[in-house]
Amino acid sequence: MTCKITKDSVVNATIDILKRAETQLPSDVINALEQAQMREASQIAKAQLSAILQNIEIAKEHSIPMCQDTGILVFFVELGRNVHLDFNLEDAIIEGVRRATESIPLRPNAVEPLTRKNSGNNTGIGLPDIKYELVDGDKITITVAPKGAGSENMSAIAMLNPTEVDSIRNFILTTVLNAGGMPCPPIVVGVGIGGSFDKAARLAKSALLRDIDPENMTELERDILNDINSLGIGPMGLGGNTTALTVHIKTAHCHTASLPVAVNIQCWANRHASVTLGGDE
Amino acid sequence: MEYHLTTPLSESDVTQLNAGDIIYLTGTVFTARDEAHARILEMEEKGETLPFDLDGAVIYHCGPLMQQIDNKWRVVAAGPTTSGRMSKMTPPLLERSNVRALIGKGGMQNVSESLKDRCVYLTYTGGCAALAAESIKNVSNVHWLDLGMPEAVWELDVVEFGPLVVGIDSKGCDLLSDVRENVKHAFSRI
Numbered sequence: 001m002t003c004k005i006t007k008d009s010v011v012n013a014t015i016d017i018l019k020r021a022e023t024q025l026p027s028d029v030i031n032a033l034e035q036a037q038m039r040e041a042s043q044i045a046k047a048q049l050s051a052i053l054q055n056i057e058i059a060k061e062h063s064i065p066m067c068q069d070t071g072i073l074v075f076f077v078e079l080g081r082n083v084h085l086d087f088n089l090e091d092a093i094i095e096g097v098r099r100a101t102e103s104i105p106l107r108p109n110a111v112e113p114l115t116r117k118n119s120g121n122n123t124g125i126g127l128p129d130i131k132y133e134l135v136d137g138d139k140i141t142i143t144v145a146p147k148g149a150g151s152e153n154m155s156a157i158a159m160l161n162p163t164e165v166d167s168i169r170n171f172i173l174t175t176v177l178n179a180g181g182m183p184c185p186p187i188v189v190g191v192g193i194g195g196s197f198d199k200a201a202r203l204a205k206s207a208l209l210r211d212i213d214p215e216n217m218t219e220l221e222r223d224i225l226n227d228i229n230s231l232g233i234g235p236m237g238l239g240g241n242t243t244a245l246t247v248h249i250k251t252a253h254c255h256t257a258s259l260p261v262a263v264n265i266q267c268w269a270n271r272h273a274s275v276t277l278g279g280d281e
Numbered sequence: 282m283e284y285h286l287t288t289p290l291s292e293s294d295v296t297q298l299n300a301g302d303i304i305y306l307t308g309t310v311f312t313a314r315d316e317a318h319a320r321i322l323e324m325e326e327k328g329e330t331l332p333f334d335l336d337g338a339v340i341y342h343c344g345p346l347m348q349q350i351d352n353k354w355r356v357v358a359a360g361p362t363t364s365g366r367m368s369k370m371t372p373p374l375l376e377r378s379n380v381r382a383l384i385g386k387g388g389m390q391n392v393s394e395s396l397k398d399r400c401v402y403l404t405y406t407g408g409c410a411a412l413a414a415e416s417i418k419n420v421s422n423v424h425w426l427d428l429g430m431p432e433a434v435w436e437l438d439v440v441e442f443g444p445l446v447v448g449i450d451s452k453g454c455d456l457l458s459d460v461r462e463n464v465k466h467a468f469s470r471i
Contacts, residue, residue, distance in 0.1 A: 044301060047444050051406040059358075059411035068346040068358035068410040068431075105357060107346040107431060118429050150363050150387075150407065177468050180461055182363050182387040184407035227471050231464045236407055237387060238446060239460045269408050 005140060005278045007087040013275045014096025017144045019104055021273035022065040025056055028212040029270045036186055036242040045240030052268055067269050070106040071146030073097055073128040080137040083278055090130060097128050139279040145272040151265045154179035157201055160259040168261050169224055175263040176228050181237015184267035186245045192262040195252035204264035207248035209272055221247045289337025290381035295401045298447045300454035304403060305443035309436055310341040314362055316432035318370040320425060325377045332424050335378040342367055342385030344431025354420040360410035361386040368392060375400055384445060388457030393449055402449035416442045
């Protein structure tokens with residue numbers, strides 16, 4: 001039989017995935033950092049990666065956030081068409097965020113944009129940011145991706161000339177070049193190509209969620225990754241051959257007269273965690 | 282070279298350092314971000330006395346995540362924030378105080394001249410908040426909590442805090458800006 005999804009189960013699941021995302025990195029990210037640590041030649045670059053790996057271990061062991069910038073909270077919800085809810089899903093996720101902010105704890109990062117007044121609990125107008133997608137089935141999958149400001153501030157979007165597809169690579173490289181050491185490299189580069197002004201940005205963000213797998217990259221992604229790593233920015237901008245761990249590109253059809261390209265930069269702490277509720281017991 | 286230094290730092294403690302050296306620090310560090318920098322400058326402008334002593338002090342660009350249990354503050358996570366935002370406010374700050382070291386991440390712009398013969402900029406690995414928290418043994422004071430938890434000035438007692446890399450030394454060498462120059466050249470070759 002199909003199990004009922006209650007408000008409490010969504011609140012608790014939200015707290016659980018937040019705790020997991022903030023305190024433990026997915027294994028694909030840790031593997032990529034370990035590989036980088038072995039590859040780096042410079043002593044300073046190696047020291048940065050060792051500190052990062054040690055930091056990840058301490059955070060997991062003590063169950064504390066791996067970075068003091070616990071981010072703004074971005075949720076991706078896959079909602080099964082056959083799911084029936086007798087409560088407001090958004091309210092439940094917001095409630096989970098409020099409680100997790102206190103219990104984990106998370107740094108209160110949400111401020112009103114003009115007065116800069118802090119709400120104190122990581123919620124506010126439009127926050128947490130929740131993106132819904134309808135899918136087949138009778139389950140809900142909730143993913144949270146906390147996003148720090150250091151890397152988010154280095155992200156960029158461009159409406160390129162549609163006849164200049166070759167300039168995409170230049171725009172991505174320039175964005176990474178301008179970011180330098182500020183977004184806490186080694187970074188993960190999420191790219192959205194096509195769609196519209198806002199769609200490209202959403203594609204870029206969701207591209208960050210893909211597992212890091214050198215075997216599962218397109219030729220374009222691999223070429224851009226090699227170009228980025230030949231720049232020599234290195235871990236924390238102190239020099240070295242690991243500036244990015246991976247490049248993930250997502251595309252969507254766009255207007256014949258448009259070529260939107262968004263680059264969402266993510267720090268080494270490519271945090272995310274998911275949970276699935278409902279379905280057959 | 283690797284150094285183990287104790288605060289308060291003297292002029293010779295910092296002038297011996299070269300860009301690229303690795304430092305471990307023991308003693309007190311003061312967290313200060315954008316709002317705290319602005320308030321320090323504002324108070325000094327008015328001739329008011331700061332509630333903390335910056336003589337030989339170390340400023341840490343950090344907005345920590347703190348927790349108060351039984352009236353006692355505890356550090357949960359305290360990694361460095363982007364120093365670039367404090368670039369403009371740093372020269373006037375150094376003009377009026379004997380701050381000996383700044384710790385942050387990402388580098389600073391146009392501060393080398395102000396650091397000359399008196400102060401260094403150290404980088405701490407960005408995001409390493411749990412590692413930092415391990416070497417912070419005590420929260421000895423907090424000032425200006427009205428600015429909010431991340432923006433307040435926290436006095437933190439640290440032991441062997443590091444690894445810190447000398448990003449800008451007191452002789453004008455700037456490791457991060459050198460890397461940026463090399464990166465520009467590499468970019469022009471692609």
